[in-house]
Amino acid sequence: MSWIDIGHIDDIPLRGARKIKTELGCVALFRTAQDEVFAASDTCPHKGGPLSEGIVHGQSVTCPLHNWVFDLNTGQANGEDASIPTYAVRIDGDRVWIDGSKLIARSAA
Amino acid sequence: MKQRLVVVGAGMASGRVLEHLTEAAPDAFDITLFNAEPRGNYNRIMLSPVLAGDQTYEEIVTHDDAWYAERGITCRFGEKVVSIDREAKVVLGEHGAVPYDKLILGTGSNPFIIPLPGHDLDGVIAYRDLEDTEAMMKMGAGNKVVVIGGGLLGLEAAAGMAARGVDVTVVHIMGHLMERQLDEAAGYLLKKSLESKGITIKLQANSKEIRGEDGQVKALVLDDGTELPCDLLVMAVGIRPNTALASEMGLAVGKGIHVDDQLGTSDKDVFAVGECVEHDGALFGLVAPLYDQAKVLAQTLLGQEAAFVQKSLSTKLKVTGCDLFSAGDFADGAGREDIVFRDPSRGVYKRLVIEGETLVGAVLYGDTADGNWFFQLIKDGTSIEEMRDTLIFGPAYQGGDTSDPLSAVAALPPDAEICGCNGICKSTITDAIANGATDLGAIRATTKASASCGTCTGLVEQVLQVTLGDDFQLPTAQPICGCCDLTHEDVRRLIKSQELKSQDAVWQELGWKTRNGCHVCRPAINFYLLADWPIEYQDDPQSRFVNERRHANIQKDGTFSVVPRMWGGVTTPSELRAIADAAEKYDVPTVKVTGGQRIDLLGVKGEDLPAIWSDLNKAGMVSGYAYSKGLRTVKTCVGTDHCRFGTQDSTGLGIKLEKVLHGAWTPHKLKLAVSGCPRNCAEATCKDIGIVCVDSGYQISIGGAAGMDVKETELLVSVPTEEEAIETVIAVTQLYRENGKYLDRIYKWLAKVGMDWVKERIVDDADNRRALVERFELSQSIYRHDPWAEHAETKAADYAPLADLTLEAAE
Ligand code: SRM
Numbered sequence: 001m002s003w004i005d006i007g008h009i010d011d012i013p014l015r016g017a018r019k020i021k022t023e024l025g026c027v028a029l030f031r032t033a034q035d036e037v038f039a040a041s042d043t044c045p046h047k048g049g050p051l052s053e054g055i056v057h058g059q060s061v062t063c064p065l066h067n068w069v070f071d072l073n074t075g076q077a078n079g080e081d082a083s084i085p086t087y088a089v090r091i092d093g094d095r096v097w098i099d100g101s102k103l104i105a106r107s108a109a
Numbered sequence: 110m111k112q113r114l115v116v117v118g119a120g121m122a123s124g125r126v127l128e129h130l131t132e133a134a135p136d137a138f139d140i141t142l143f144n145a146e147p148r149g150n151y152n153r154i155m156l157s158p159v160l161a162g163d164q165t166y167e168e169i170v171t172h173d174d175a176w177y178a179e180r181g182i183t184c185r186f187g188e189k190v191v192s193i194d195r196e197a198k199v200v201l202g203e204h205g206a207v208p209y210d211k212l213i214l215g216t217g218s219n220p221f222i223i224p225l226p227g228h229d230l231d232g233v234i235a236y237r238d239l240e241d242t243e244a245m246m247k248m249g250a251g252n253k254v255v256v257i258g259g260g261l262l263g264l265e266a267a268a269g270m271a272a273r274g275v276d277v278t279v280v281h282i283m284g285h286l287m288e289r290q291l292d293e294a295a296g297y298l299l300k301k302s303l304e305s306k307g308i309t310i311k312l313q314a315n316s317k318e319i320r321g322e323d324g325q326v327k328a329l330v331l332d333d334g335t336e337l338p339c340d341l342l343v344m345a346v347g348i349r350p351n352t353a354l355a356s357e358m359g360l361a362v363g364k365g366i367h368v369d370d371q372l373g374t375s376d377k378d379v380f381a382v383g384e385c386v387e388h389d390g391a392l393f394g395l396v397a398p399l400y401d402q403a404k405v406l407a408q409t410l411l412g413q414e415a416a417f418v419q420k421s422l423s424t425k426l427k428v429t430g431c432d433l434f435s436a437g438d439f440a441d442g443a444g445r446e447d448i449v450f451r452d453p454s455r456g457v458y459k460r461l462v463i464e465g466e467t468l469v470g471a472v473l474y475g476d477t478a479d480g481n482w483f484f485q486l487i488k489d490g491t492s493i494e495e496m497r498d499t500l501i502f503g504p505a506y507q508g509g510d511t512s513d514p515l516s517a518v519a520a521l522p523p524d525a526e527i528c529g530c531n532g533i534c535k536s537t538i539t540d541a542i543a544n545g546a547t548d549l550g551a552i553r554a555t556t557k558a559s560a561s562c563g564t565c566t567g568l569v570e571q572v573l574q575v576t577l578g579d580d581f582q583l584p585t586a587q588p589i590c591g592c593c594d595l596t597h598e599d600v601r602r603l604i605k606s607q608e609l610k611s612q613d614a615v616w617q618e619l620g621w622k623t624r625n626g627c628h629v630c631r632p633a634i635n636f637y638l639l640a641d642w643p644i645e646y647q648d649d650p651q652s653r654f655v656n657e658r659r660h661a662n663i664q665k666d667g668t669f670s671v672v673p674r675m676w677g678g679v680t681t682p683s684e685l686r687a688i689a690d691a692a693e694k695y696d697v698p699t700v701k702v703t704g705g706q707r708i709d710l711l712g713v714k715g716e717d718l719p720a721i722w723s724d725l726n727k728a729g730m731v732s733g734y735a736y737s738k739g740l741r742t743v744k745t746c747v748g749t750d751h752c753r754f755g756t757q758d759s760t761g762l763g764i765k766l767e768k769v770l771h772g773a774w775t776p777h778k779l780k781l782a783v784s785g786c787p788r789n790c791a792e793a794t795c796k797d798i799g800i801v802c803v804d805s806g807y808q809i810s811i812g813g814a815a816g817m818d819v820k821e822t823e824l825l826v827s828v829p830t831e832e833e834a835i836e837t838v839i840a841v842t843q844l845y846r847e848n849g850k851y852l853d854r855i856y857k858w859l860a861k862v863g864m865d866w867v868k869e870r871i872v873d874d875a876d877n878r879r880a881l882v883e884r885f886e887l888s889q890s891i892y893r894h895d896p897w898a899e900h901a902e903t904k905a906a907d908y909a910p911l912a913d914l915t916l917e918a919a920e
């Protein structure tokens with residue numbers, strides 16, 4: 001693992017999301033009502049909707065374009081044969097860290 | 110020879126060490142005990158009952174003079190240890206030195222004081238020791254106290270003083286109380302019961318400065334300017350391990366004093382115990398783990414093998430009437446599943462967090478009887494697979510047949526209460542069914558069950574289902590979504606009648622089955638709350654669809670469209686120039702005249718939104734709300750200004766209407782038009798609200814459509830003056846805001862309530878019409894503003910990515 005400090009937890013709105021740019025495209029960081037943070041691809045596998053703009057509820061997010069619902073734990077889309085990649089996140093005090101090993105691997109290669 | 114043991118701090122942790130040591134080996138050590146407080150060991154956690162007047166200080170002393178004397182412990186109370194010489198192995202107190210063979214640091218923690226201006230005034234205190242408690246006990250009826258911090262300590266302080274008649278306000282920075290131990294639903298219930306004790310609670314409140322007079326505290330000022338007068342200000346915002354001595358003597362210290370599993374520090378003769386330590390990255394703030402540490406440390410000192418292991422923790426609040434329990438971990442992690450149970454009539458909320466086959470966390474409010482059972486399951490890591498369906502009902506329901514999801518209802522005893530409002534138990538309902546009541550309506554009519562607040566409807570239906578089996582057909586009234594059993598109309602009615610003013614209140618009181626709703630119900634509830642309680646409720650952007658949160662329309666490629674208002678469709682050369690400049694500056698691919706008499710800039714990048722808005726603002730333009738369930742456009746024709754047929758100033762009226770209505774949120778979008786004569790060039794008769802000007806005045810008609818359905822408006826009323834026309838339009842808008850179902854346009858709403866119903870309230874009843882206008886204006890005092898200006902100024906950073914790892918990787 002290679003942890004990268006992304007920012008303060010309050011930079012992500014409660015029940016909301018922010019995106020980060022990575023070598024693999026945008027990755028969204030979701031913060032639930034319970035202050036859990038999840039990271040997953042920002043790009044909906046349906047038609048590319050920006051998931052960081054969706055409504056976050058429970059541990060799920062709803063795509064803003066056509067309402068596919070994704071479980072943030074697994075990345076699996078509800079009732080669809082599709083999923084989004086997820087990435088490990090860690091919260092240390094107020095700081096949010098993401099596992100960058102997959103996200104910056106390409107550029108190193 | 111006896112070893113010399115010196116203990117710094119007579120706290121709850123070190124006190125427990127001394128108990129174990131002197132019991133197991135009364136003669137092993139020659140003990141000296143320092144304490145900065147001028148007293149020995151007392152039960153610090155019981156300061157709250159002392160404050161509330163339920164106990165006295167004498168009752169909470171754990172070790173009195175006789176106790177120390179019997180054990181030959183030399184007490185140096187009221188004497189602070191100022192330094193320690195590890196080379197010479199000597200402890201230096203304020204009144205002299207004592208040599209040691211073994212040393213225990215039990216210095217506890219320091220309350221954190223926010224360094225606000227004025228924090229050093231007299232009357233600004235923390236809540237940690239007897240002195241603080243006594244300062245609070247001096248307060249009585251007629252005094253005002255502000256408590257900063259809505260955690261365990263702050264709330265116990267507040268409740269204790271409120272019990273003495275003090276006027277207490279709690280200021281908490283987060284969105285719900287005790288956010289570290291409770292989720293928002295339990296936090297909501299807690300707030301409600303504290304408020305019923307007369308405590309004022311301000312959430313999401315940020316303290317800015319403390320004002321004083323002659324060196325004495327006078328008031329707390331919040332960053333929104335609110336001033337809260339007070340005679341005493343208590344800060345209960347957290348604790349920091351007290352590591353000063355340890356750092357000074359050169360021990361390894363992180364956030365706390367580093368200790369190993371035996372409570373040893375980086376010096377083999379020095380040990381530390383209690384809140385001052387850091388063990389394996391963790392800090393401590395509750396006594397249960399400290400008692401475990403104390404036991405391990407005593408064994409270690411006696412040469413026995415022992416190791417401290419961190420365990421799950423549970424919390425209770427010592428405030429009478431606030432029955433809450435939380436345990437384990439419901440804060441983060443992957444692969445988790447929730448089970449939620451709510452009984453609104455009893456104010457009960459329970460949530461279990463399951464990971465795989467085990468229970469990992471529990472939050473209970475209102476009925477905590479099963480708390481310890483759940484806590485045991487968490488600690489033991491018991492597999493709950495077999496009892497998943499009935500787990501939430503507690504140990505009493507385990508062991509039966511669990512394959513049927515209705516079994517929990519089937520298992521309820523005949524005298525179990527189903528309808529809290531009317532006190533109807535299960536047998537009353539099953540008797541009614543036996544007597545021929547086979548649907549919900551009949552049950553309501555014969556027993557009154559679910560006929561009042563309606564939140565037990567689901568349960569009554571389950572009883573019907575269990576009793577009738579296949580003969581029972583679920584009713585067709587559609588609930589809002591899978592999160593609840595209620596229709597939009599029921600929810601709206603209950604929000605008003607039960608005065609529910611927050612999302613947490615709706616979820617709890619109306620029995621939501623999920624933690625915080627879903628993308629279907631959240632936007633609806635957010636609208637209902639802000640329409641009914643514009644002052645009390647704060648709009649929640651996270652419960653809005655992207656367009657309303659970003660104040661622009663999202664496009665299929667993730668870019669946005671930007672539509673500035675063009676009041677009544679009238680523009681000027683300088684506005685057009687600003688639009689043209691913006692289009693060039695931000696590389697806008699498409700500039701289009703819309704069907705709503707204004708100009709759309711399509712394909713703007715999300716990151717550019719704040720900048721393009723700010724440019725348009727400078728030219729005097731504001732958001733056109735082209736994305737909103739709210740006022741869109743007021744189309745006009747040229748009217749008397751230019752047209753040879755015009756009867757009234759249709760353009761002017763259109764602009765006036767757009768200016769009063771803009772910013773208002775409505776159940777669905779709201780479009781108006783004003784035509785200057787019955788030729789109707791503004792197409793007013795297919796709008797939500799249309800006005801056709803005639804010689805004698807203004808014909809106001811409503812409920813038109815020209816989208817998925819096409820429909821002509823129906824006449825509501827004709828009025829002679831422009832003022833009356835405006836008043837009527839506002840009144841219709843407000844009536845629709847207060848009663849419409851989310852996502853019903855006016856024509857759909859009208860089909861449900863009927864034109865007569867609307868006329869009765871707006872045309873026939875002038876008082877009611879004016880009251881509607883007043884309520885609309887009140888709401889507009891908050892919502893009539895330009896969100897673009899606000900976002901460009903204060904939220905611009907949110908539109909940019911949080912981080913750019915592509916840059917980092919390139920380095
Ligand atoms: C821009 C515009 C088309 C144009 O180029 O002229 C437009 C564009 C959209 N319309 Fe419209 N409508 C536009 C005028 C209309 C009109 C005509 C009018 O307003 O005079 C209608 C028929 C009248 C009506 O409202 O019923 C119209 C009926 C709809 C409907 C069907 C509504 C219905 O209840 O039947 C939708 C879908 C919806 O709202 O659910 C819709 C939805 C949309 C959305 C917001 C689709 C969406 O959700 O993304 C389109 C957004 C495009 C964008 O990204 O900007 N648009 N739309 C017009 C903007 C007017 C403005 O200045 O604000």
Ligand SMILES: Cc1cc2nc3c(=O)[nH]c(=O)nc-3n(C[C@H](O)[C@H](O)[C@H](O)COP(=O)(O)OP(=O)(O)OC[C@H]3O[C@@H](n4cnc5c(N)ncnc54)[C@H](O)[C@@H]3O)c2cc1C
Binds near residue numbers: 265
């Ligand atoms: C009002 C209140 C209510 C609480 N309620 C609960 C509860 O319901 N449940 C729960 O589990 N926990 C509760 N706690 C927390 C609990 O009291 C603490 O976790 C516990 O007291 C910590 O024990 P300790 O021995 O580490 O420190 P303390 O009990 O704070 O003892 C440390 C002692 O060391 C002394 N000291 C510090 N430095 C020096 C020095 N240089 N020289 C000499 N002496 C020094 C201090 O004066 C102090 O007396 C509550 C705390 C408070 C204040």
Ligand code: SF4
Binds near residue numbers: 789790
């Ligand atoms: S509505 Fe009548 S008055 Fe107005 S522009 Fe059309 S024709 Fe002329």
Ligand code: FES
Binds near residue numbers: 046063
């Ligand atoms: S693009 Fe996400 S649901 Fe269609």
